[in-house]
Amino acid sequence: MPIRCTSCKENLLSEDNFTKFPCPDCLKSEITRCMKCRRKNNIYTCPSCGFEGP
Ligand SMILES: [Zn+2]
Ligand SMILES: [Zn+2]
Incomplete structure (x- = not known):
């Protein structure tokens, strides 16, 4: 399953410089x-x- 940046939809598979956290509101989806x-x-x-959220 491809990992995509929630903001810019960039494929992050080749990047290891990203953060992953549950949505602070519903905690159901991973951002x-x-x-x-x-930045x-x-x-x-x-x-x-x-x-x-920012
Ligand atoms: Zn991005
Ligand atoms: Zn949410």
Whole structure:
């Protein structure tokens, strides 16, 4: 299963510099973010509940 950045949809399989954490709102979905999006503080949207966070 491909791992994709929740913010930019970049494939992260070749990257090991990303973070993975459960959605802080519903805790059901895993949010993955690449280093680029973390640095830019890109918004992510939870696919389950639509929660948006920086
Ligand atoms: Zn990204
Ligand atoms: Zn959520």
